[in-house]
Amino acid sequence: MSTERLIYLPLGGAGEIGMNCYVYGYGPKDKERLILVDLGVTFPDMDTSPGVDLIFPDLTWLTDRKDQLEAIFITHAHEDHVGAVGHFFGQLGVPVYARAFTANIARRKLSEHGFGDETVTTVSAYPERVETGPFKVSFVPVSHSIPESSSLLIETAGGRVFHTGDFKIDHDPIVGEAFDEALWQDIAKDGIKALVCDSTNVFSKSAGRSESELGGNLEALIKGAERMVVATTFASNVARVKTLAEAGERAGRSICLMGRAMRRMVEASIETGVLGSFPPVVSIDDARDVPRENLMLLVTGSQGERRAASAQLARGKFNGIEMKEGDMFLFSSKTIPGNERGVISIMNQFSEMGVDVVDDNDGLYHVSGHANRPDIAKAHELMDPQMVIPMHGEHRHLREHAKLAEEAGRASAVAVNGMMVELSGNKPKVVEYIETGRRYLDGSTQIGALDGIVRDRIRMALNGHVIVTVILDEDGEPLGEPWCELMGLPETGRSKAPLVEVLEEDLGQFLGRAKEATLKDDGKIEQELRKIARRTTLDEIGKKAEVSVIISRLA
Incomplete structure (x- = not known):
């Protein structure tokens, strides 16, 4: 029995539309050689990520194994497939392969981060192959809404995988290559282990338009x-x-x-x-x-x-x-x-x-760049794979796509970001769950989604902010009353008095009766002042404001 396994691991783009990032691996368990397909971004919104410029997949799992990574392959030049390549190339440090148009865009992105043109290798379309580690990878032209889009034929000793990327069936796309059914059939004749396929328009029941x-x-x-x-x-x-x-x-x-x-x-x-x-x-x-x-x-x-x-x-x-x-x-x-x-x-x-x-509500002025349901079914028929893995879609898209495959008698599995799927057997099997998430580009700095920075920003936006300043003299006694600065809060509350005056009165009363032991402990002072300020804002305006306390002691 072979100890080698063929794996698929989405780090972005599965369970969502955008931020595409897919890992393929082949080799002994936990020692597989890896390739990365696409490295894209998604875009923030003010509700969930205020102030953020771009959102990236969390590549921690991959960077921890970068010595196993052979190369990066970019299917096409949409931002959700190539937009993060410049931001992570320095961490991954492996060759980037793409066709000419995509390579042009990738080089522009890499140059913005100080990397030269030699970091990207331009590859011709199938039947040219890139041989790297245990993989032979070919770029197969497909029609999409951007020039020189490609599917990838990934050949290993454990089987052949066809990764569609974004595609549609368009025989007259104006710019770029037309969809070539004969080429797909020719590729499929040697057998396809797994078809990893675009799911975006699986709910659109009419055939796509040109x-x-x-x-x-x-x-x-x-x-x-x-x-x-x-x-x-x-x-x-x-x-x-x-x-x-x-x-x-x-x-x-x-x-x-x-x-x-x-x-x-x-x-x-x-x-x-x-x-x-x-x-x-x-x-x-x-x-x-x-x-x-x-x-x-x-x-x-x-x-x-x-x-x-x-x-x-x-x-x-x-x-x-x-x-x-x-x-x-x-x-x-x-x-x-x-x-x-x-x-x-x-x-x-x-x-x-x-x-x-x-707008395009009547369908006269826009056609989608993604395959509709009949075109997805046609792709299944042309490739005739042993198994189908839906990708590029929200969970509902992936699940519907899996049903479509299973109705035709093909094994399938719904795998969202972080689910490692083994493709080695007769049907796909989820074998591991990887902790995945997002990273944010915040100005010029990358931050983690769980770092608390954006969470705090949202809390300040929702609740407003109070800055409380207290000065204590050499003996630890309050020097005058505390004073407050308000941001994002109304000037008056239920009492009709200025909110800042109500806060300063309540905080001053606490300091006036605080015991000596409390006044010697900055931690206790901060804790009590924050509690009082939040209680006062709740009473006055119905919100518990975010509170920052500044304590200054005279030497």
């Missing part, structure tokens, strides 16, 4: 607009950016790209030959002089990001251009679950300006 179907609808919409047209989509969806630009050009509009990410993606596409052509664009400076009825802006911020062009236009001006009554704003995108509040806020801000907002 990017090529949108051009006519967009052109008609833009031609019917009387004033300026502004459209937003994912900056990385170069095919959609091109489709929008071409539709605007046919409608007689001058095209202007607004937003660093969108310009960067178009530049990378041209540099790597992904885009053979793109309609002429005008600079932002020149756009200000174009009559509104002849201008179309393509802007970032389709998910309501506060700093992106869409949100800034909704708040007023961006780069000297502002929206006015009668203009049109188009969301040529799908709102990712969790981003609805930001998107709706922008829609309402535009509505208050008299701007006509068009």
